[in-house]
Amino acid sequence: MPDASLPIVAEGLQRYFGSGEEQVKAVDGVDLRIEPGEVFGFLGPNGAGKSTTVRMLTTLLRPSGGSARVAGFDVVNEANEVRRNIGVALQDAAIDPLMTGAELLKLQAVLYGLPKTQHATKAGELLERVGLTAAGDRRVGTYSGGMRRRLDLALSLIHEPSVLFLDEPTTGLDPMSRISLWEEIRRLNNDGTTVLLTTQYLEEADQLAERIAIIDHGVIVRKGRPAELKAEVGSPTLFVSVDTSAADQANTLLATFGDLRPSPEGTLGVGLDDGPAAVSNVVRTLDEAGITVKNLELREPSLDDVFAEATGHRLEGADS
Structure with missing residues (x-):
């Protein structure tokens, strides 16, 4: 039985689609324990099981197996209580x-049963909080993408939830809108709100999350604090671009400097056992073999390296 004292906890959570030979395991045995007042990052590429997991935790999908409790309530047997205590901002809301914007917030207040005397006040407070006061009386159809995402966040906060689910809240936003939304998430967390944040953006998880879990093909492959996970990777990664005809020979030579690592298309990757000091030796070795280096890039261990080390491929959004 999951620990009811935690705001989010799941044990062996599963979700299958289809049946028989065509059955697809979208989520296959996910365990989560999220502490009160924590921002928890849930990372993975499209189709990895992030959104399916969130939909089960928010009672929008019934689990095929396992169990979960959110805000102290079972997501299957006490779904109504879960909904009353959480805020949800989904990517496809x-x-x-x-x-x-003001009308939608007032409607949300009605749906959550807030006293009528509070509707206008709450709407005004939340519009100010997400920076939409000036646009409150405009139709939402005139809003930019960033404004709509901020409004969606305000809608999820109308009943002051203790647990907030944000499903890829900054996808498609320009850099300034993304930073603005990050600041609001930090403010919410400072006020004591527990946040589960799904994202493809590694920088976002690094900036906001105290702990993260990386999911791939429905299975959590890494879990922990970002700094600790990056430290486990160890050596920095050198990405090298050479002519395609010389790629196999270059890979053989690079392997003498450390373990070969997954790399973006058109590049070769190697973890340098001797650190940055080995870069000049790599260039010299390739040059002596007659291989022209088109480009070099050295990166310190990142969450993308953590993901690559665990799964054998790079995470979408890693360069964003």
């Missing part, structure tokens, strides 16, 4: 474009 439908927002009526003909209503104004």
Whole structure:
């Protein structure tokens, strides 16, 4: 039985789609323990099982197996209680474009049973909180992508939830809108809100999350604090670009400097056992073999290296 004292806890959570030979395991035995007041990052590429896991934890999908409790309540047997205590901002949330931001917030207040005397006040407070006061009386259809995401966040906060789920909240946003949303997430967390954040953006997880879990093909492959996970990778990664015809020979030579690592298309990657000091030796070795180096890039261990080491491929959004 999951620990009811934790805001989010899951044990052996599973979700299958289809049946028989065509059955797909979207989530296959996920365990999570998220502490009160924590920002927890849930990383993985599209189709890895992030959103499916969130939909089970928010009662939108029934688990095929395992168990979970959110805000102290079982997601299957006490789904209504879960919904009353959480806020949810999903990536594909439908927002009526003909209503104004203020009207939508007042409607949300009605749906959550807030006293009528609080509707206008709460709407005004939340519009100010997410920087939309000036746009509150405009139809949502005129909002930019960043404004819509901020409004969606405000809608999820109308009932002051103790647990907040944000499913890829900054996907498609420009850098300034992304930073603005990060700041609001930090403010919410400082006020004591527990946040589960799914994202493809490694910088986002590094900036916001105290701990992360990386999911791939429905299975959690790494879990822990970002700094500790990056330290486990160890050596920095050198990415080298050479002519395609020389790639096999270059890989053989690079392997003498450390372990070969997954790399972006068109490059070769190697973890340098001797650190940055080995770069000049790598260049010299390739030059002596008649291999022209087109480009070199040395990166300190990152969450993308953690993901690559665990799965054998790079995470989408790693360079964003």
